[in-house]
Amino acid sequence: MTPPPPAAGARNRFGRRGFLVGATGVLATGLAAGLAACGNAGGPDATGNAQAGPGFPTSIPNRYGAAELKAAPQRLVTLGITDHDVLLPLGLIPAGLTKWGPWDSGVGPWVEPLLGGQRPKVFGSEVDAEGVIALAPDVTIALQSALTQEQYNRLSSFGPVVAQPPNSIDYGVNWRVQAETIGQALGKQAEVAKLLAGTQARIDQTRRDNPVFDGKTHVTVRTDSAGTYAAYTKQDARTALLEQLGLRLSPAIENLDSGGKFNVKVSKEQVSLLDADVVIVTTAKATDVDAVRKDPLLNNLPAAKRGALVLLDDYDLTMALGSATVSSIPFALERLTPKLVDAVS
Structure with missing residues (x-):
């Protein structure tokens, strides 16, 4: 996959950000208002504490370490340039995403209808780490990315980061591995298996x-x-x-x-x-x-x-x-x- 050219003078800034809003059923009334729950799995119980849900806790290894997820994430940031291509057919709309291609929406026409009329904030190929952290994601997904060790360390100090798999090249994660890894991170393995089969x-x-x-x-x-x-x-x-x-x-x-x-x-x-x-x-x-x-x-x-x-x-x-x-x-x-x-x- 050909990576996007970095913006001039932006080498020390981070790529792509966004957190997730549920797209099936009732959507959040606005990105600034927060995140709609994606089903009940991993959601808070009556005491306000997160429930682990099926498949959790889970550990997802990457080239820099491992993402340890205790429960299904309710909001996330996507740094991978096409990671939203897996989220959207699962009924999940990023609040912010990396601009991929020439389209104003930042997503390709094969998934744009799945935005459901919403207009997530579109970021350039390089993004400020503090802007990502300010979104307080439950997990940051950076599979199709060129995330560095330094960037990983900074982001993972605030929450788990699903970065490039071990032994993969930047922007070179196989499409099946990409989808399966995101499915594991979201606790949606069965849904992803159907997408892959199709x-x-x-x-x-x-x-x-x-x-x-x-x-x-x-x-x-x-x-x-x-x-x-x-x-x-x-x-x-x-x-x-x-x-x-x-x-x-x-x-x-x-x-x-x-x-x-x-x-x-x-x-x-x-x-x-x-x-x-x-x-x-x-x-x-x-x-x-x-x-x-x-x-x-x-x-x-x-x-x-x-x-x-x-x-x-x-x-x-x-x-x-x-x-x-x-x-x-x-x-x-x-x-x-x-x-x-x-x-x-």
Whole structure:
């Protein structure tokens, strides 16, 4: 997943904040008024004390330690750039979230209807730690993030932090792991299991319906109007999704040393490495599409000459593919599959 560029001069500030409001049943009358309870599990009893509820207490390990949750959280902050994609289909609306993509709401069109007309506060990619702490979250979720040890220490001194899993890369948490971890943190494992099953069924059906994909090589490249190229590796969610459809990453890219990162830079002199049975081209910004469409190096690839170069000029699709969450994958498949079929047929 491609991380958003940090705001200038904001390196020492923290990414993304928000706390949760129940979206099923009665919603809180305003974000400033607090948080609506998400069911009874983990809610306060008659004495005002939190009940543990099923699945609690629980411990969720991360690269810096572990989040120890005694009861189901009633309010939370989401620092991960797409963590809200798991919350919203569970009927949970963040009061504040990281701006992901070009949309004013900060969320993709695949989940925007689930906001139910509410307008959570939208933050930039970097956020003030004190602003997060001021929300007094029961738990902070930062799975799809680049949270540092220092940031983790500061935030976890005020409450549990569900940070990047052990051995994961920044912004590189598998969509299933993301959803399952959030389900555990919320005590909603059963609901998450249904979401996962539905998304996986959509992937499996797409593969069954399109046997022409099986064994075909692919490369997904990110470029811009300046003509810089980065090919996504097996560490990236785009590649993982395409391989679930039966496609396989081009050996030319797989054999490059990416240092464990989700993409590898490709120079203009190496542009031939980007060729494959199907080449998917994404752009850094929606405004780059016209320039990229005329890129002479990409248009000289054998794939382009036989009509197998797929330029994504639908930026909603570009972002859905890059998000690769339990919510965005079905949206991406609906729009991308016909393009892939045309390219490889």
